[in-house]
Amino acid sequence: MRRALLIIVCFSLLFIVLYSVESVDAGRAGVGVLNVSPEYRSTRIIQGEGIVKVYLTVSDYNSWRDIYQIDLFVEDRGVTRAHFRFKHYESTTQYDEINEFSEMEGNSYLLLDECSASHSSTDKTVDDRCLLNVVFAFTPVPRSTRILVITYDRGGLIADTSVEYNNTAGNFRNANYIVPFWMDSPVRIPSDLIDVISISTALTAAAVMLVRRRER
Incomplete structure (x- = not known):
């Protein structure tokens, strides 16, 4: 009788311990359901003068x-032109948010000051508990035709989505970058250099015309 009672007590304690651990993990993860892959609620691309923003929900x-990392690839027919990364946490076992953006491959396209990550500060609704908003911002990448996004969760599950994106070298133009015909990547130039070149060209042309008139 005592042995049976002892077994019952042991099983009861084991159940309480397991339930407590599961409750803690569920509280950290939020909803606490069976692990499922992330999904994309919305994807938007907005291009302005010298900047491209990709809005992800x-x-x-x-x-x-549970969302650990998001990789964004700017491609041209399967060739990666730029690769940006958002890390939500330092590792899959940590819960302190770092919200770190980095450029894994490219030519200094990423605009860190324009990138952001946000979520609801409450847990009142399912959307509050489940949605993460991430914004990647970068200068236009020449010769790019597609943007591929891959999201990873803590459990190793992934979700990907892609958007056709036409930004050939001929369409790339802003005040601070040029794309020489012998290069695939933009080169940063001083904002007033183009004005100086224009003025110099105009003065040279005027001087040539004046010399020709005098020679006549």
């Missing part, structure tokens, strides 16, 4: 806390 029913 990623949903994870295990909670936005």
Whole structure:
């Protein structure tokens, strides 16, 4: 009788311990359901003068806390022209947000000051618990035809989406960058250099015309 009672007590304690651990993990993860892949609620690309912004709203029913990393690739027919990364946490086992953006491949296209990540500060609704908003900002990447996004969660599940994006070298133009015909990447120039070149060209042309008139 005592042995049976002892077994019952042991099983009861084991159940309480396991339930407590599961509750803690569920609280950290948010919703606490079976691990599922992230999903893309919306993807928008907005291009302005010298800047491209990709707005991502990623949903994870295990909670936005379960989203670990997002990679964004700017490609041209399968060739990667630029690769940007957003890290939500330092590792899959940590829960302190770092919200770090970095350029893994490219030519200093990423505009860190324009990148951002946000989520709801409450847990009142499913969207509050599940949605993570991430904005990648970068200068236009020449000869790019597609943007590929891959999202990873803590459990190793991934979700990907792609958007056709036409930004050939001929369409690339802004005040601070030029793309020489012998290069694939933009080169930063001083904002007033083009004005100086224009004025110099105009003065040279005027001088040539004046000399020709005098020779006549």
